[in-house]
Amino acid sequence: MMTNPSTDISDGPRQGRQRTAALLARASFDELNAAWQKIAEKPEVNPVRGPETGLVMVRGRIGGGGDPFNLGEATVTRATVLLASGTAGHAHSLGTDKAKVRMAAIFDALWQEDQTHAFVEAEILGPIEARIAQQDRQKAEETAATRVDFFTMVRGDD
Numbered sequence: 001m002m003t004n005p006s007t008d009i010s011d012g013p014r015q016g017r018q019r020t021a022a023l024l025a026r027a028s029f030d031e032l033n034a035a036w037q038k039i040a041e042k043p044e045v046n047p048v049r050g051p052e053t054g055l056v057m058v059r060g061r062i063g064g065g066g067d068p069f070n071l072g073e074a075t076v077t078r079a080t081v082l083l084a085s086g087t088a089g090h091a092h093s094l095g096t097d098k099a100k101v102r103m104a105a106i107f108d109a110l111w112q113e114d115q116t117h118a119f120v121e122a123e124i125l126g127p128i129e130a131r132i133a134q135q136d137r138q139k140a141e142e143t144a145a146t147r148v149d150f151f152t153m154v155r156g157d158d
Contacts, residue, residue: 017108017112019125020108020111020120020125021090021091021092021108023124023125023128023129023132024091024093024104024107024108024124024125024128025091025092025093025094025104026128026132027100027104027124027128028100029097029099029100029103031124031127031128032100032103032104032107032124033103035107035120035123035124036103036106038119038123039119043083043084043085043106043109043110044083044084045081045082045083045084045106045109046081046082046083046084047079047080047081047082047102048080048081048082048088049078049079049080050077050078050079050080050098050101050102051077051078051079051098051099051101051102051105052077052078052079052098053075053076053077053096053098054075054076054077054078055073055074055075055076056073056074056076057070057072057073058070058071058072058073058074059071074094075094075095075096076092076093076094076095077092077093077095077096077097077098077100077101078090078091078092078093078101079091079098079101079102079104079105080105081102081105081106081109082109083106083109083110083113085113087109087110087112087113088109089105089106089107089108089109089110089111089112090105090108091104091105091108107120107124111125
């Protein structure tokens, strides 16, 4: 399970790209498509790789610190696109939704360009981040509602 990415993109280009990739991977096709429809002048996009679907090995550790072991395989789809400006965008996501991953790769490339960076932040990444935070809060509240506090009662000083 992924942790919530930082909202601070001033950490440097690597952290910003990691945050962008993580949020785009958790986006739905509908969220991406809605933002795509808001773009008046759509960029020319050329496929470089995929979208293609394959398997990755998921590894685990007992207790988080034990020896690693192969837990199983997960289906992942990836894509790479190239905008007419020469900016490459990459995306990966669990599952087999090729249209979603292609769209995510386009938005990754648009995020890297100065003229569309703010649009991608405001129209896609911000709302996705807010949705994920809301889902995390809701899950925490549901979990807290089932929490049981155990205590020990002392019967006396025998």
